[in-house]
Amino acid sequence: MREIYVYSGPTKSGKTTHLMQWAASQKNLDGIFQPVIDGKRFLYHISSRTLRSLEIDDNENSITIGNYKFSIDSFKWAGDLILKAVNDELAWLIIDEIGPLELEGKGLEPVISKVLEIRKNYKFRIIFVVREKLLDQFLAHYQLESSYQKFEVA
Numbered sequence: 357m358r359e360i361y362v363y364s365g366p367t368k369s370g371k372t373t374h375l376m377q378w379a380a381s382q383k384n385l386d387g388i389f390q391p392v393i394d395g396k397r398f399l400y401h402i403s404s405r406t407l408r409s410l411e412i413d414d415n416e417n418s419i420t421i422g423n424y425k426f427s428i429d430s431f432k433w434a435g436d437l438i439l440k441a442v443n444d445e446l447a448w449l450i451i452d453e454i455g456p457l458e459l460e461g462k463g464l465e466p467v468i469s470k471v472l473e474i475r476k477n478y479k480f481r482i483i484f485v486v487r488e489k490l491l492d493q494f495l496a497h498y499q500l501e502s503s504y505q506k507f508e509v510a
Contacts, residue, residue, distance in 0.1 A: 387450030
């Protein structure tokens, strides 16, 4: 079984920023970050350095959670990139961020489950970014309680 790491912390504690800084000094990694820029959440594809809006204002083709509306098309775009990345010779695959949508089977699901299912066929290590308050729920949902390591950004 390949290594699974979880990078966790409180909401708005700088998890994505710190992990992006760490990733900038690494080689052979890919995945998705979800930075907040000017108060809006975006998706950032690491290898292509492509930024795409995730948080949208209209209701067309969106998922609503709380006061936020997220683009279904952007989630699909990110999921396709993640699944494409697993076929590359990676050292690390980063998936930022697992939240309430994924635990409800939306957002980056079913891609997360697919990556976990096929990971035994690949050599990369996975870093999942998870909000601290959702960590136990995330671990139980994906049955990872005994098969993960805490990731620390140095």
